[in-house]
Amino acid sequence: MRGNFTNTGKLVKFILRRERIISTVWILIIVLFSMVLAPGINTMFPDIETRNNFAATLENPIMIAMMGPVYGVGDYTAGAMYSGMMLLWIMMTAGIMNIFLVVRHTRADEEKGRAEVVRSLPTGRLANLNAAIISAVIINAVMAVLLGLGLAATGVESMDLGGSMLYGVLTGLAGLVFAAVAALFSQLSSYKGGATGLSFLTLGVFYMVRAAGDAQMPINNALSCISPLGLAQRSEVYVQNYIYPVFILIAIIAVIIIIAFKLNSIRDIDQGFIPAKPGRKEAKKSLLSSFGLSVRLLKTSIIVWFIVMFALGASYGSILGEIDEFVGDSPEYLTVIGIPEEIVEKMTDADKKEIISKYFGVFITSMMTLVGLIPVIIAAMKPRNEEKDNRAEHILARGISRTKYLFGYVLIAYISSIIMQCATAVGLYLSASSVAGEAGIPESFMLGSLLKSYLSYLPAMWVILGFTILVIGLLPKASGMIWGYYGFVCFMSFIGGFPDLLPAWVAKISPMSYIAKVPLDDINFTNLALLTGLAAVLTALGFFHYRKRDLVYH
């Protein structure tokens, strides 16, 4: 048919204009983050000997399953180490950027009725999809070039221009693979959430497929290469710099895009190929209350985060057996996980493993608590988002008091804080004990002591939760700033290993600083009681103000 692509050019310009901020931010984050980390490897592992030692610790099935094959062993350059540890994650990050990008300009536009407006103008039937894909190509090309030049510009010895450009191009192509996948699912699914979800599922499957191939002994390259991510890693960037994966990736992208175009050309606007299955005609009993609705709205988020916390816990537990080798002898690394210098100096080979696993355990407890806070804050923020989107009034105008309405969400948030901490602790214990055997795991990784240290963080979580509720009650329009406070708490925890960086009182603003480092120290019950009391006061104040304010619709 003639004119299928009419006016694509103008639409591309329009999309790039809509993208000028968000895609720029994505690209800057990806490029700058990559550039900052490159010299870091040289600092941490300054000579070939330490790098080779580290490579040896990476060469076990669990680490390879997580990060991919280790190339260049024997002459393990900083570049080899960098691409081995970073390329996979940066490709997946680019994938996430592209999934959002393409769904935003295809299915989401269609769902919101914007695509219809565009289609009614003199534009070709396939122009919208075409423009979205061309825009993705342009955005990924810019990212690839900047990333390549940026890495070469870091001046790390083994990271030359050729290898860096290959690194950039592979990242861009991986991004485009997921742009194509998202374009395909935007045809198949009839709504934005479905297209995004299926694309993310594909991302996960691609990661798992290459993990399954890589974890075998010897590595099953054929299986790993079914995944574009595994394929891209076969370029052995900064080691061999093979080009062939580039061409195969381009072919894969082309095929998926052609299928997407074909599907787009034979379907009607607003329709998808996966039929929207009808839902319940009547509500289950469990939905029929204000609290039932809150549970229903937050259920998926809590289940997904439960799995994430469990999986993260399990993945940390799996490296416990080789923890001393994993952390290595690098004093910087030992400081990062919080081991004081005087202990590092006195550490003997005999007690090294025990000391490191203890400190490592404490370090990841605070890190995992921060991750576990995310679903808790999401749950606590839900009533505010419902209010903003005009949905809270449905409930509040039907004989449900403000207190009762808010209480449902707050209760869920408190309970999910306990769920998340338990999920991590149990995940840690199960994988640590299955890798090392019940007898092999150190005392500090027994279930009882894990639960003790994870649950001892609850009062700190509750203070942040209390702040969230107070802000919702008192400053609804500014409630987004709770994420800023959360970011501050994260930052303070990250730099906890470097206590001299900031004045002591700044660290005290974070409730995490009052939690004793179990099992290194004993639980400080006085502090826990004080934090819990503070959380209760903040929560009560939040309710008090929420009850006596207007609903705010923006």
Next chain:
Amino acid sequence: MGNFMLETKDLTKRFGKFTALDKVNLQVKEGEVFGFIGPNGAGKTTTIRCLLGILQATEGSASVFGLDAWKDAVEIHKRIAYVPGDVNLWANLTGGEVIDLFVSLRQKSDKEKREKLIKKFELDPSKKCRTYSKGNRQKVALVAAFASDADLYILDEPTSGLDPLMEQVFQECVGEKKKEGKSIFLSSHILLEVEKLCDRVGIIREGSVAQTGTLDELRFLTRINMNIETREAITGLEAVSGVSGIEKTVKGIAFQVENEQIPEVVTFISKFGVTRLESKPPALEELFMKHYSNENVSTTSATGGE
């Protein structure tokens, strides 16, 4: 408080420096259908939100069933049904689930009534709310409201997304509730709807109530626009009572006439040999502009012109 279902006394609401409502006075009697009309942005929704205790009055008072709208909100809500003007629903829930939820928050649901209403409004309750159009989301809220056994129905522009056929269904539902002796507070900017359904009308403009009364008392609301062409030039029409706003058009004249004067006017103009006659109800904005333009110019130069 007497036996008013709903009453506001000098109800004033300010958002910062902006005055959204300025001394609004309204009364709705039991068993009455009250039309609350005004152009977009006049303060209809803000008034309703004050009546529901979602917003707190800055000054003055709002009461429903003789109870304070803010302090006794929960008590009041147990006896009212509300349809918001902008119905936002949960993307993952089906229409049927939302209806059940809404009804059950107040009372045990009456399955038969629910099925009847779903059929009447031609709603597919098995679809997820994300797939519903504005009209369909409104139907969900309307079904939930009419399936509830309330004493007072507060409806905020409930038909703005419905097609004419569904407007008809809506009017039937309002009629039924009225027959049962329920009170209805209906905000709208569609005159025809108000004319068909309402016993009394309150007009809100720029945050204050300009007039209240029966449609007979607010006769200007029921004027009809007429556009006629005649063989002979019409003379003496301005002397006929109920006629106003005479204007010359390209081939004839246009004017407004009050509903009950139509027989006299038609008799009068037929003498001139009518070749073309067009009549239609004017839009609310048009009526308001004509009716209030004089006082606007003279009294409020700051807010006038809109």
